[in-house]
Amino acid sequence: MIFLIIGGSASQKLAANIAGELGDTLCSIETRKFPDGERYIRIKGKLEDEAVVIQSTGYPQDENLIELFFLLKNLKTLDVNDIKVVIPYFGYGRQDKRFRSGEAVSASIVLDLLQDSGASKIFTINLHENNITEFFDIPVHNLSAMPLIADYIKEILDDPVIIAPDKGALEHAEEIAGILRCEHDYLEKRRISPNEVETKPKNLDVDERQAVIIDDIISTGGTMINASKILKEHGASKIIVACVHPVLVGNSLLKIFATGVVDVVATNTLTSDVSVISVASLIADALRRY
Numbered sequence: 001m002i003f004l005i006i007g008g009s010a011s012q013k014l015a016a017n018i019a020g021e022l023g024d025t026l027c028s029i030e031t032r033k034f035p036d037g038e039r040y041i042r043i044k045g046k047l048e049d050e051a052v053v054i055q056s057t058g059y060p061q062d063e064n065l066i067e068l069f070f071l072l073k074n075l076k077t078l079d080v081n082d083i084k085v086v087i088p089y090f091g092y093g094r095q096d097k098r099f100r101s102g103e104a105v106s107a108s109i110v111l112d113l114l115q116d117s118g119a120s121k122i123f124t125i126n127l128h129e130n131n132i133t134e135f136f137d138i139p140v141h142n143l144s145a146m147p148l149i150a151d152y153i154k155e156i157l158d159d160p161v162i163i164a165p166d167k168g169a170l171e172h173a174e175e176i177a178g179i180l181r182c183e184h185d186y187l188e189k190r191r192i193s194p195n196e197v198e199t200k201p202k203n204l205d206v207d208e209r210q211a212v213i214i215d216d217i218i219s220t221g222g223t224m225i226n227a228s229k230i231l232k233e234h235g236a237s238k239i240i241v242a243c244v245h246p247v248l249v250g251n252s253l254l255k256i257f258a259t260g261v262v263d264v265v266a267t268n269t270l271t272s273d274v275s276v277i278s279v280a281s282l283i284a285d286a287l288r289r290y
């Protein structure tokens with residue numbers, strides 16, 4: 001099956017790589033702003049009945065989302081009926097509940113808007129909260145980049161120990177350790193505020209070991225910084241920090257390196273200095289299969 005691949009501003013190179021993997025046509029779009037800041041979108045390629053739109057919705061989230069909604073609605077009104085949407089990093093994916101009265105459940109609102117805009121199927125990677133797939137009425141494929149991260153680790157480390165910096169990331173550590181047939185463990189973390197986390201020290205068997213700390217997202221870096229310090233105190237000989245989505249707010253990368261980690265690696269769901277693992281083949285395979 002031949003797809004027309006449309007890459008949004010946030011995922012241009014990844015869209016080109018996916019089109020390359022699939023041997024499909026990459027469609028050109030024109031996207032710019034009017035002098036008052038409003039968005040202009042034009043799809044320039046020849047349209048078929050099916051299209052794939054690729055757009056991560058990380059920073060600037062609102063701009064990337066508006067561009068995505070404009071692309072989808074525009075395709076729909078141009079008579080493209082089957083629109084597959086690939087959102088490698090799903091922004092607004094963390095508020096999956098109303099924690100305090102009156103709060104907007106942003107994950108669910110974004111999903112409603114995507115469905116209303118004409119998406120017929122959604123592909124994404126390591127959603128922060130798995131349960132947000134329940135908000136969708138259309139099929140959603142939540143892919144895991146952990147096997148790609150495991151392959152990368154295999155090339156650079158021999159018999160590492162995989163550490164989850166909190167219990168939520170334990171499933172990721174388990175997945176990687178299962179592939180590499182190595183040990184894993186996790187730390188206990190408590191979030192005090194969006195910018196502050198507390199990680200409890202605990203007995204870890206990492207003395208003189210090479211350790212990889214794995215998480216889905218690095219945002220402020222606080223989670224990784226605490227975990228790296230604890231591993232250092234426990235005698236780890238080499239620490240690598242790995243994640244799927246390098247959100248990397250402010251100078252978080254510098255602060256993580258300053259704890260003595262040897263390297264920080266991430267996938268290219270978001271563009272960053274450490275996006276060294278490509279998810280193009282993962283997405284291309286899923287588009288072929290579903």
Ligand code: R5P
Binds near residue numbers: 166224
């Ligand atoms: C939290 O549950 C996530 O898995 C990450 O640990 C978190 O988003 C990382 O945030 P930060 O880098 O700000 O500590």
